[in-house]
Amino acid sequence: MVSAQPILKSSEQGPSRGTLIFGKKLDDAQVRKLSKIAGFSASLSSKPKPSENASPFRVKTSNEHAIKGILILNDLNGDPAATLSVQSKRIIYQKGQQAIFAFLITLLAVGAILLLALYFALDHLVVSRIVTLIETIRYIRQSDRLSARVLARGKDEIGGLAKEINGMLSSLQAYQQQLSRQAFYDPLTHLPNRLLLMQKLDEITKKQDGHTAILFLDLDGFKEINDTYGHACGDMLLVEVGRNVLRQLEEGDLFCRLGGDEFIMLLSNWANRTELLGKVHAVIREISRPVEVESRDVTVTVSIGISLYPDNGTDPEELIQKADEAMYRAKRAGKNLYDFYAF
Structure with missing residues (x-):
């Protein structure tokens, strides 16, 4: 150079x-x-x-x-x-590339953390609550327990949906109870009807345990009261008779209205015939007491036929039929009496 x-x-x-x-x-x-x-x-x-x-x-x-x-x-x-x-x-270029790569890695990591946090937030606030809602509804559908309720928390749309579902369940439960009362209870006296009676008797006979007295009750002189004072007075008398007899029942006993002036009573809490007869006499006395209806005292008596489970059979219909036969014998014997089914 x-x-x-x-x-x-x-x-x-x-x-x-x-x-x-x-x-x-x-x-x-x-x-x-x-x-x-x-x-x-x-x-x-x-x-x-x-x-x-x-x-x-x-x-x-x-x-x-x-x-x-x-x-x-x-x-x-x-x-x-x-x-x-x-x-x-190319040191500057390489450092720039490294910086960009590090920035992208950091950005991806932050994005992943944010997505993970969003997932857990959605899972806690939305997904898990929806899953719980679905599981509770499935349980209610499978168990037919309208008394169950879904967990309603939060003021968002899911919380609002849960509250609406609970409101719907309350309405359905009330409607179910209304249907149950219509199906199993007498609309006048609100006593159990024949359908509920047969279910109870079916349970008793299937258990094959203990003993039960089936009392068939028919009011004496009820037709005359209807003819004299009118059906409204007769209906009020039936209601009062039902209330009075219910006071004589113990836990496990049942008092049903079959229709008209006919009733069935199931008594299970007695140890011997003497104790059973004491209960029968108490029912006769209670029904024979004067009842105030429309500012007048009205009196009826009752004829009772009695069949015993399992002594007189194990079929519910058969037991009722035998108690009915015994009741007619009591009426023919003078009314205001009771009689047992005779073998």
């Missing part, structure tokens, strides 16, 4: 006093030494490529990891004589 500079005064003015020429031999060994000192790769080529002649110095990227600088060295005549190539790592 050769360089020439004019010799001037220190003021750099005036004519040149001469020319200072200095040179440095630049070969592959010097280039390697330069590379070692500078910390980058350098190479010297004595034959510049035609495409490199356009610009004495330019920079280009070799690949995504390195950048290359090319310097055209001219001879004393100004013609291209050699090419000095310098290649260095």
